[in-house]
Structure formats: structure tokens, C-alpha cells
Amino acid sequence: MPQRIAVIPGDGIGVEVTWAARQVLDAVTRKHGVPFTYDEYDWSCQRYAAAGEMMPADAIERLRPYDAILLGAVGWPGVPDHVSLWGLLIPIRRAFRQYVNLRPIRVFEGVRSPLRDAGPEVDFVVIRENVEGEYSEIGGRLNRGFPDEFAVQESVFTRPGVTRIARFAFELAATRRSHVTSATKSNGIVHTLPFWDEVVAEVAGEFPGVRTQSEHIDALAAKVVLDPGRFDVIVASNLFGDILSDLAAAVAGSIGIAPSANLDPTRTHPSMFEPVHGSAPDIAGQGIANPVGAVWSAALMLEHLGHPAAAADVMAAVEATLAAPETRTRDLGGTADTAAVVSSLVAHLG
Amino acid sequence: MPQRIAVIPGDGIGVEVTWAARQVLDAVTRKHGVPFTYDEYDWSCQRYAAAGEMMPADAIERLRPYDAILLGAVGWPGVPDHVSLWGLLIPIRRAFRQYVNLRPIRVFEGVRSPLRDAGPEVDFVVIRENVEGEYSEIGGRLNRGFPDEFAVQESVFTRPGVTRIARFAFELAATRRSHVTSATKSNGIVHTLPFWDEVVAEVAGEFPGVRTQSEHIDALAAKVVLDPGRFDVIVASNLFGDILSDLAAAVAGSIGIAPSANLDPTRTHPSMFEPVHGSAPDIAGQGIANPVGAVWSAALMLEHLGHPAAAADVMAAVEATLAAPETRTRDLGGTADTAAVVSSLVAHLG
Numbered sequence: 074m075p076q077r078i079a080v081i082p083g084d085g086i087g088v089e090v091t092w093a094a095r096q097v098l099d100a101v102t103r104k105h106g107v108p109f110t111y112d113e114y115d116w117s118c119q120r121y122a123a124a125g126e127m128m129p130a131d132a133i134e135r136l137r138p139y140d141a142i143l144l145g146a147v148g149w150p151g152v153p154d155h156v157s158l159w160g161l162l163i164p165i166r167r168a169f170r171q172y173v174n175l176r177p178i179r180v181f182e183g184v185r186s187p188l189r190d191a192g193p194e195v196d197f198v199v200i201r202e203n204v205e206g207e208y209s210e211i212g213g214r215l216n217r218g219f220p221d222e223f224a225v226q227e228s229v230f231t232r233p234g235v236t237r238i239a240r241f242a243f244e245l246a247a248t249r250r251s252h253v254t255s256a257t258k259s260n261g262i263v264h265t266l267p268f269w270d271e272v273v274a275e276v277a278g279e280f281p282g283v284r285t286q287s288e289h290i291d292a293l294a295a296k297v298v299l300d301p302g303r304f305d306v307i308v309a310s311n312l313f314g315d316i317l318s319d320l321a322a323a324v325a326g327s328i329g330i331a332p333s334a335n336l337d338p339t340r341t342h343p344s345m346f347e348p349v350h351g352s353a354p355d356i357a358g359q360g361i362a363n364p365v366g367a368v369w370s371a372a373l374m375l376e377h378l379g380h381p382a383a384a385a386d387v388m389a390a391v392e393a394t395l396a397a398p399e400t401r402t403r404d405l406g407g408t409a410d411t412a413a414v415v416s417s418l419v420a421h422l423g
Numbered sequence: 424m425p426q427r428i429a430v431i432p433g434d435g436i437g438v439e440v441t442w443a444a445r446q447v448l449d450a451v452t453r454k455h456g457v458p459f460t461y462d463e464y465d466w467s468c469q470r471y472a473a474a475g476e477m478m479p480a481d482a483i484e485r486l487r488p489y490d491a492i493l494l495g496a497v498g499w500p501g502v503p504d505h506v507s508l509w510g511l512l513i514p515i516r517r518a519f520r521q522y523v524n525l526r527p528i529r530v531f532e533g534v535r536s537p538l539r540d541a542g543p544e545v546d547f548v549v550i551r552e553n554v555e556g557e558y559s560e561i562g563g564r565l566n567r568g569f570p571d572e573f574a575v576q577e578s579v580f581t582r583p584g585v586t587r588i589a590r591f592a593f594e595l596a597a598t599r600r601s602h603v604t605s606a607t608k609s610n611g612i613v614h615t616l617p618f619w620d621e622v623v624a625e626v627a628g629e630f631p632g633v634r635t636q637s638e639h640i641d642a643l644a645a646k647v648v649l650d651p652g653r654f655d656v657i658v659a660s661n662l663f664g665d666i667l668s669d670l671a672a673a674v675a676g677s678i679g680i681a682p683s684a685n686l687d688p689t690r691t692h693p694s695m696f697e698p699v700h701g702s703a704p705d706i707a708g709q710g711i712a713n714p715v716g717a718v719w720s721a722a723l724m725l726e727h728l729g730h731p732a733a734a735a736d737v738m739a740a741v742e743a744t745l746a747a748p749e750t751r752t753r754d755l756g757g758t759a760d761t762a763a764v765v766s767s768l769v770a771h772l773g
């Protein structure tokens with residue numbers, strides 16, 4: 074039985090990089106014989122402009138039977154974020170309890186980090202909590218429009234929520250270099266983050282073979298720049314994980330490369346795979362977007378769906394393609410367009 | 424009438440760098456004839472160990488009559504943050520409505536940024552909101568110790584609070600390169616940060632000569648690494664300003680250099696000046712701490728107290744001292760100790 078993939082290219086370069094990822098997946102199917110069926114959905118800001126909604130009312134029900142979701146990017150100038158993001162991306166993350174946002178960071182050969190001293194030793198994973206924390210919808214405003222107006226928003230950290238993300242991070246670290254860094258700010262944010270620290274410490278106790286360290290987010294952001302090679306797995310709340318993973322992607326040389334997996338590790342619901350970059354209106358439609366973020370995301374999907382050899386093969390093709398100057402896109406200082414990168418990837422996949 | 428300074432050296436290298444700043448201030452007084460009187464307070468973790476409190480119950484009342492407060496660093500292993508920080512640093516910031524935390528960032532000649540391409544064009548100021556936002560004490564826990572335990576914490580943004588910090592940032596930008604970047608995350612944190620954006624946009628309307636731009640904190644953190652030369656003034660909430668300023672200090676080559684001013688711009692209460700670095704237990708007592716963060720903080724104090732020529736003179740001494748290899752401390756790749764840096768600074772002020 075082929076595994077079923079829902080494809081949501083979305084907006085802007087989302088469409089271009091999703092096409093690229095599909096070409097690579099087709100090459101994988103030819104080579105490894107892993108069969109997939111794909112259904113493509115046009116849910117996007119363009120659809121919103123035409124139909125008044127990013128996705129249909131039954132979108133979540135339609136996505137539910139799939140084995141995985143491959144997403145390009147959502148968002149477009151003129152469409153407010155509460156429509157584009159809260160009308161598609163975030164509801165999917167939440168409805169399917171994709172409580173892990175996994176974001177690997179590597180400095181590849183041929184990719185120039187903005188840091189003087191960052192090389193192949195930079196290889197870590199940010200494990201971001203993806204359904205609670207600072208991104209809660211609880212809050213509002215009082216005295217709207219008056220001089221004494223104020224807005225409040227509640228961060229919510231639950232014991233099950235923190236426990237499961239911490240366990241995921243420690244389990245992952247146990248398969249890697251056995252080191253977890255936990256992002257906190259318990260010295261300034263005195264209710265939620267001391268609780269985060271406590272629960273992470275309890276989970277750490279279940280993994281005596283994994284070293285662990287807690288760092289305040291301000292110092293941690295600085296260390297990602299000063300010494301990115303020291304990290305193995307970073308576990309962080311929704312907001313801190315968001316900040317650290319974008320920062321780390323910049324340190325690794327380009328946000329165009331960075332992938333992400335929104336995982337439901339219980340496998341009750343489909344997981345979703347998307348590049349970290351957005352729809353990039355400034356370069357959309359020119360065929361020059363870097364497809365590596367989307368392709369690496371597809372490799373994470375292959376792994377999740379039980380095809381580790383195929384995933385490793387895709388990553389070898391990515392490595393070879395980035396190492397060759399003629400198949401690097403502009404964001405990496407090259408001149409290749411998206412199609413040239415795809416040709417190289419497909420050629421390496423034989 | 425001499426201006427009155429309360430000096431709180433605090434813990435660890437706080438004591439060493441405050442001594443250094445005092446030497447420099449004495450040299451300023453000799454040269455420029457600006458007279459100060461100093462009272463030193465031993466409020467610290469050491470005092471806590473002996474007396475059970477970081478500072479006496481009437482500390483705020485005792486500090487109130489001063490023209491400024493010069494702080495070294497607080498915090499020591501074994502003393503929990505809620506004691507050391509919430510027993511000294513944060514109450515002072517709040518009691519004296521030091522609602523601006525001003526943190527300038529520069530890449531000095533002779534200081535090596537971890538970034539390949541960061542030079543003297545990097546010169547910006549982070550204006551951090553310092554008394555509300557994410558660091559609110561509102562929140563708590565339910566079901567403590569049970570599987571359904573959770574913690575909540577409320578971020579609070581008020582119209583007066585956001586208006587005054589934004590005005591401060593725009594006024595400052597008008598005296599510099601007329602550009603303000605506002606840190607937000609209104610796409611994910613949907614109550615407080617859209618409100619922040621609205622109020623900042625209103626204030627921007629009062630300053631037609633200042634260009635303004637809003638960036639999500641994840642992308643902004645990445646840009647601080649990818650293109651730090653683009654910024655002039657960054658205005659940010661309490662948490663975002665904390666993260667960005669530490670990150671920026673790392674980009675500028677050393678947290679040992681970074682200064683901060685906790686300002687009450689209404690001048691109703693004393694303002695407080697402190698280096699960004701902490702008490703650094705690992706190198707405390709060795710006489711090797713970099714005193715530049717504290718000295719630069721003292722220069723910010725001179726400016727605040729109405730002595731701009733003296734402040735400029737201190738900064739010229741700092742520049743000359745950092746430019747000379749033999750007067751750079753270890754964090755900057757040199758071998759100088761604190762005293763050698765002080766001698767150089769005092770000689771330049773000679």
C-alpha cells in the first residue's frame with residue numbers, strides 16, 4: 074500500500090520549493106521503490122482572496138487520513154497573519170497535536186557561515202515545543218482606544234506538555250552525542266520557566282546517560298553565535314525554539330536550507346514537514362528559490378515514514394549538490410536556479 | 424554641589440569592575456573638574472549569606488536621594504535568582520521606574536567579532552522596555568505535584584508603557600541615523616504583540632523624519648547576525664530586548680564590553696548604570712575581568728548627569744585602550760589584567 078501524502082504548496086516560493094521536493098521524492102521512488110500517492114491542495118492566500126478562507130471548513134477532516142503533510146510556505150503581503158497563519162499553519166499543528174517542532178542545523182561543506190569559525194562540527198537539533206507555551210490564545214485587551222488601554226496574554230506550560238517535549242529531546246540525544254541544553258529564562262520569567270526547569274530536570278533524571286545543562290535564553294542566543302559547535306540537542310519552549318532555530322539557521326549560512334518537522338510522535342495524527350523559510354514575496358515567481366529547505370524537510374518525512382535509507386540518500390544528494398559551486402543558489406553566493414539544483418539532486422539520486 | 428552616586432559593587436567580578444569604573448571616574452573628576460560624592464553599599468549575595476537579605480528593608484528609600492546608581496553585578500552560585508535578582512536588581516529597576524534599558528552596541532577597532540563581516544559600521548542601540556511586558560509577576564501554578572499541574576504567566580503591555588518606550592526610541596533615533604526597528608512576534612503571540620505594533624505605529628506617526636520597520640523576533644535575531652550594520656535603534660519588549668542585547672553583545676565581540684543604562688527619563692528617580700555581564704564566578708577574584716562594560720556604563724552615567732564632554736573623553740580612552748593589543752583582556756584574546764586596562768584608561772584621560 075503506498076503511503077498517502079497531502080501536499081500544500083501554499084504561497085510564493087512555497088509552490089516552487091514544493092515542486093522541487095516532489096521531483097526529489099519521485100526520484101526516491103524510482104530508486105528505492107518506496108511508493109507514495111500525492112493529493113495536492115491549493116490552500117493559500119490566493120485561495121483566501123478568491124474564496125474568503127485559507128482552507129475549507131472541513132480541511133482538518135480531509136487531512137486526517139494522510140500519512141504525512143508536505144507544506145511549502147504560507148503568507149502573503151496584504152493578508153494579515155491572523156488569517157494566513159492562524160487560518161492554516163497553526164490550526165494544523167494544533168489539531169494534529171504536532172507537539173514537536175524538530176529543526177536540525179548543520180553547516181554543510183560549500184556553505185559559508187557568517188561566523189568565522191563555524192564548520193562541519195556544527196550539527197545540532199532544536200526541539201521546539203509546538204502547541205502550548207507563549208503561543209496561547211488566552212488573553213485580550215481592556216479599555217480599547219483609551220489612554221489606560223492594556224493587553225495581556227497568558228503563557229501556559231503544562232506538566233504533560235513539558236514532560237513529553239523533554240522526553241522527546243532526551244530520547245533523541247541518546248541516539249546522538251548525549252547532550253541536552255534546555256532553554257530557560259527562569260531568572261526573569263518567574264512562574265512558567267521555573268516550572269519548565271523543574272519538569273525538564275525530572276525528565277533528565279530518567280536519562281542518566283545524557284548530560285544536561287540549562288541556559289538562559291539571552292546567554293544561549295549569544296552562545297549559538299559564539300560557539301555553535303558545542304550543542305547537540307536544544308530543547309526549548311514554543312517562542313524560544315522559534316527564535317533559536319531561526320538564529321541557528323542564519324548561523325548555518327542560509328535560512329533557505331533549514332528544514333522542519335512538525336511531529337506527532339504518538340503517530341495518532343499525520344505529521345507535517347515544511348521548510349523554515351517563508352513565502353519570500355521578493356523573489357517569488359522567479360524560479361530562483363533555494364529548494365534545499367523543502368528537500369531536507371522531505372528527507373525528514375522519509376525518515377518519519379520509515380524509510381531511513383532513502384532519507385540518507387537524499388541527504389547525500391543535498392551534501393554533494395551544496396558542495397558544488399555551480400549548483401548553489403544565490404542566497405549561498407551561487408548563481409544556480411531552482412531547476413538546476415533539482416537536476417543535480419535528481420542526478421545524484423541516480 | 425557635587426552629584427551623589429550610590430555604588431553597589433555586588434558580587435564576583437562586579438566588585439572588580441566597579442573599582443575600575445571608580446578609578447576612571449576619579450580621573451574624569453581630576454581632568455574635567457566634575458565633582459561627585461560616592462557612597463558604597465555592600466548589598467550582595469555575600470550580605471545575603473550573612474544577613475538573610477540582599478539589601479536592607481529601607482534600601483529603596485536610602486537610594487532615592489541619589490543622582491545615580493552605579494552597579495557591578497549580582498548573583499552567586501547557591502543563591503537562587505529569585506533571591507539575588509528579585510531581591511536587588513529588579514526591585515530597583517521597578518521602584519525607580521527605570522522604564523528604559525538602553526544598551527549600545529559597537530564593534531571597536533581591535534575587537535574581533537565572531538562574524539566575518541562585522542566592522543566599525545556596526546553601531547546601534549537596543550532600547551529595551553524595562554518594567555512591564557513578559558517579566559510580570561502575575562501568574563502561578565495549579566495542581567502542584569499532580570499529573571495535571573500547570574503554570575501560567577501573564578505578559579502585560581500597557582498603552583502608557585509602550586508609548587513611552589517607543590517615544591524614547593524614536594527621539595533617540597532622531598539624534599542618530601533616524602531609523603527604528605521594532606521587535607515583534609505578532610504573528611504568533613496574538614494579543615500583546617499586535618497591541619505593541621499598533622502603539623509603536625502611532626508613535627512612529629509623531630516622527631515623520633524617522634524611518635521605521637517592524638521585524639518578527641525570530642527573523643530579527645537572524646538579521647543581527649547576518650547584517651548587524653543595518654540597525655540604528657532597535658526598540659523591544661522586556662524579553663525581546665534582553666535576548667537581542669545579549670546576542671548583539673556577542674556579535675560585537677565580547678559581553679565584557681557591553682554597558683547598560685536603566686533610565687528613568689523623567690528624572691523623578693535615580694537611574695542605574697551597570698555592565699551587561701554578570702558576576703562571572705569562574706574568573707572572579709583573579710583580577711582579570713574586562714572592566715570596559717562597567718567603564719562604558721560609567722560613561723553613560725556621565726552623559727545622563729549632564730557631562731557629555733567627559734563621557735566622550737572616557738569613550739575615546741576606551742577606544743584607544745581596546746585598539747592596543749597590550750591592553751586587551753583575555754575575553755578579547757589579549758593578556759592584560761583589569762589593572763592594566765585601568766592604567767591605560769587613566770593615562771589616556773591624563
Ligand SMILES: CC(C)[C@H](C(=O)O)[C@@H](O)C(=O)O
Pocket residue numbers: 260261291508665
Ligand atoms: C538577570 C536577569 C533577570 C536580567 C534580565 O533579564 O533582565 C539580565 O539578564 C539583564 O539583562 O539585565
Ligand SMILES: CC(C)[C@H](C(=O)O)[C@@H](O)C(=O)O
Pocket residue numbers: 158315610611641
Ligand atoms: C509564522 C510563525 C507563526 C511561525 C511560528 O513562529 O511558529 C514561524 O515563524 C515558524 O517558525 O514556523
